[in-house]
Amino acid sequence: MLKKILLVGVVVVVVGSLALFVWARSVFSQDAVRTTIAAKLSDALGQPVTIGGIGASIYPTVAVDLDKLSIGPNNNITVAALRIATDFRALLSRRIEHGSMRLSGAHIQLPLPAFKTPSESRAPAPANPTPTAAPVEIVSIDEIVLSDVEIVSNGRTLRGDIEVVPDGKGLIVKKVSLTADKATVNVSGRITDLSGPAGELAIKAGVLDINQLLAFLSDFSKDAAGTPPSSSAPPARSATAPTNAVGAAGLNMALTVDADRATIGTLSLDKLSARAKVTPTGMTLDPASFGVFGGRYEGTLALTLASVPEFHLKAKVSAVDVAAASAFAGSPGVITGKLAGDLDIAGRGLDPKSVQQTAHGTVRMDIANGVIKNLGLLQSVVAATSMRSDASSQPAGSRDEPFTHLGGTMTIAHGDGSTQNLQLEAKDLRVSLTGIVRLDGSTLDLKGQAQLSEAATQQAGKDLVRYTADQGRVTLPIKIDGSADNPKVHVDTADMAKRAIKNRSVEETHKAIEKGLNTFFKKK
Numbered sequence: 001m002l003k004k005i006l007l008v009g010v011v012v013v014v015v016g017s018l019a020l021f022v023w024a025r026s027v028f029s030q031d032a033v034r035t036t037i038a039a040k041l042s043d044a045l046g047q048p049v050t051i052g053g054i055g056a057s058i059y060p061t062v063a064v065d066l067d068k069l070s071i072g073p074n075n076n077i078t079v080a081a082l083r084i085a086t087d088f089r090a091l092l093s094r095r096i097e098h099g100s101m102r103l104s105g106a107h108i109q110l111p112l113p114a115f116k117t118p119s120e121s122r123a124p125a126p127a128n129p130t131p132t133a134a135p136v137e138i139v140s141i142d143e144i145v146l147s148d149v150e151i152v153s154n155g156r157t158l159r160g161d162i163e164v165v166p167d168g169k170g171l172i173v174k175k176v177s178l179t180a181d182k183a184t185v186n187v188s189g190r191i192t193d194l195s196g197p198a199g200e201l202a203i204k205a206g207v208l209d210i211n212q213l214l215a216f217l218s219d220f221s222k223d224a225a226g227t228p229p230s231s232s233a234p235p236a237r238s239a240t241a242p243t244n245a246v247g248a249a250g251l252n253m254a255l256t257v258d259a260d261r262a263t264i265g266t267l268s269l270d271k272l273s274a275r276a277k278v279t280p281t282g283m284t285l286d287p288a289s290f291g292v293f294g295g296r297y298e299g300t301l302a303l304t305l306a307s308v309p310e311f312h313l314k315a316k317v318s319a320v321d322v323a324a325a326s327a328f329a330g331s332p333g334v335i336t337g338k339l340a341g342d343l344d345i346a347g348r349g350l351d352p353k354s355v356q357q358t359a360h361g362t363v364r365m366d367i368a369n370g371v372i373k374n375l376g377l378l379q380s381v382v383a384a385t386s387m388r389s390d391a392s393s394q395p396a397g398s399r400d401e402p403f404t405h406l407g408g409t410m411t412i413a414h415g416d417g418s419t420q421n422l423q424l425e426a427k428d429l430r431v432s433l434t435g436i437v438r439l440d441g442s443t444l445d446l447k448g449q450a451q452l453s454e455a456a457t458q459q460a461g462k463d464l465v466r467y468t469a470d471q472g473r474v475t476l477p478i479k480i481d482g483s484a485d486n487p488k489v490h491v492d493t494a495d496m497a498k499r500a501i502k503n504r505s506v507e508e509t510h511k512a513i514e515k516g517l518n519t520f521f522k523k524k
Contacts, residue, residue, distance in 0.1 A: 037066070047072050047113050069103075072113045080105025100143040110153040110216070142166065154215050156180065169193045173201060183207035198252040208259035208272065211350065214283065214309055253278040262290065265350035267328065274301075281305070288315075293328070295320030295339070308354070312346040322367055326484075328352060331441035334484045337370020337406065345412060356439040359412050366407035375401035377489050378429050381450050381476055384491035402426060408433075415439050422446070428453045433480070441484030450491075451475045 034054040042049040052068025069079035085100040146162040160178035164171040171194065176187035185208065189201035255276040262272040270291030277284045282304040289298050299315020320339040326332065329352050347359035376399035401424075408422035417437045424431040430453070435446035452474040482488035 034066070037064075041071070047076075074109075074113075076109050076112055078107045079103045100145070102145045102147070103149070104147045106146050106149040108149065108151045110151065144171075151178070153212075156212050156215065158185075158216075160184075169195070170197075170199060180209070180212065183209070196251050196253075198250075200254040200256075202256040203258070205259040206261070208257070208262040210262055210264045210303075214303060214305055251278060251280045257285070266352075267292070267350070269297075278305075282310075292317075293321045293324040299343070308349055310346070310348045311350070314344045316340075316342055322370060326441075329356070329439070329441075331484045333373055334441060335367075335370060335372050337367040337403075339365055339367045341365040353440075357415050359439070360414075361412050363410045363412060363417070364408075365410070366405065367403075368405060370403060370406065372401040372403065372406075372487075374399045374485070375480075375487050375489065377401050377424075377431065377450065377478075377480075378426070380478070380489040380491055381429065381452065384476060410437075412439070422448075431478070435480075437484075444481050444483060444487055446480040448478060449475055450478045 034051050037054075038049045038051045048071070050068075050070045051066050052070075054064065054066055064084045066082040066084070067080065069077075069082050071077040081104045083102045085102070142165060144162075144164050144166065149160060149162055151158040158178040158180045160176070162177075163175040164173050167190070170191040173187060173189050173191060176185075178185050178187070183206055185203060185205040187201050187203050189199060191197050191199035191201075193199070253276075255274075255278060257272060257274045257276055259272040260270070262269040272288075272290040274285040274288040274290075277286070282302060284300065284302040286300040286302075287298070288301045289296070291297075296318050297315050298317075299313065301315070302312040304310040318340045322339050323333075323336045325339070326334055342364040343361070345359050345361035345363065347355055349355055349358060378401065379399060403424050403426045405423070405425045408419045410417040410419045410422075415438060417439055418435070419437075420434045422433040422435075424433070430451045431448060433446045433448035435444075435448075437444055437446070477492035479490040479492065480487055481490070
């Protein structure tokens with residue numbers, strides 16, 4: 001008896017399933033349903049929509065199956081397969097309500113055509129609506145899942161999976177996992193207004209290409225504003241994100257960015273952590289923290305969304321490997337040490353050459369415990385004063401200049417760095433310089449004074465100390481020219497001689513006065 005009951009139950013389930021399948025196909029497989037869905041999507045998006053085929057399935061839920069979906073005049077979005085699942089009770093009323101939309105094999109080409117905003121899509125209802133018997137009505141979609149999606153922007157391709165939940169005018173981004181060049185980026189958060197877009201997202205990545213991110217955001221900015229942002233706009237001049245120029249519906253995204261490694265052009269950054277604001281005019285990271293050349297950057301970084309971005313950085317840097325930084329800038333093997341300082345620089349471009357040519361602003365730098373290669377400054381001073389060679393701690397023949405501190409403030413403009421207070425301190429030498437240095441290291445034009453240390457001064461000849469000393473230390477006028485990789489030091493012996501004559505004259509005058517006074521008082 002039990003077997004008969006079970007058999008009857010199975011038969012009922014099978015027959016019911018077949019009946020449901022036949023009924024679902026009769027409802028959804030009609031060509032009218034395909035054209036209705038295409039028309040509704042086209043009206044909602046403001047772009048032509050075509051659907052190649054339509055079918056129905058009942059497992060694991062009742063669903064409409066669409067294939068060869070295309071959106072846009074140039075097939076900007078294509079979808080290999082689209083499944084819209086719905087609740088069975090809603091289906092009885094030929095409604096898709098609280099449905100689930102799953103797309104596979106989607107291809108999205110940016111920039112996208114101009115879609116309708118949600119307010120534009122909701123046209124006012126006619127005063128006396130005429131009832132229509134639509135084959136099926138799409139009431140609401142609660143979940144959208146894209147698998148094997150491909151997004152192409154300016155020749156760059158991102159592939160991955162997307163899972164979002166419609167939420168008013170926007171989306172709750174439950175999961176976005178995109179891969180490009182073997183680097184994976186994960187995104188979550190909320191887009192409050194798709195017409196901007198506007199919202200807040202968290203981006204986590206193993207490796208993040210800032211150039212690609214800027215290009216990607218630039219394409220969305222073109223869509224949001226209707227026209228691309230001007231590449232001739234002045235660079236951002238403050239740490240505050242630029243004002244949203246296109247109103248509440250414009251691009252206005254807040255991003256939390258964390259990446260193990262990031263790249264800007266050819267520059268590599270480690271452990272990037274930042275809060276970013278993105279508007280149609282640019283992206284501002286404030287605060288931003290990352291490792292660079294073995295040291296740390298703490299501050300802000302603003303970039304415009306142009307094909308050649310303009311930048312403005314304002315930050316403190318610490319423990320930067322000067323040898324690595326100078327090699328990146330195109331002058332390898334010229335200086336070593338650890339740099340700390342304050343930067344306030346704006347310019348255009350992200351490669352070293354463009355940065356050097358367009359950068360303007362100020363830099364306060366302090367480099368500790370380094371070596372300037374091939375400078376030979378102390379040797380030149382020793383030679384000019386005929387000081388004994390054992391007064392120098394340098395090995396014979398070495399022209400490398402070790403120092404304990406090199407620092408000053410530089411004003412950057414037109415490819416030059418000008419300074420009025422460059423100071424170098426070493427064991428036997430203290431140097432004060434003013435002048436100009438080409439940022440690419442091709443030209444040096446510095447003038448100033450070199451002072452021997454007290455210990456070195458004591459080893460100098462008495463006459464030299466008497467006639468060239470300033471505050472008890474031998475002081476010599478010097479000039480440094482040439483280039484960073486081949487510097488030339490010149491000691492102004494003529495000026496030294498003039499000072500010697502002046503000091504000698506002062507000394508003789510004092511002696512004469514003293515002698516006269518002694519004679520006068522003796523007579524008294």
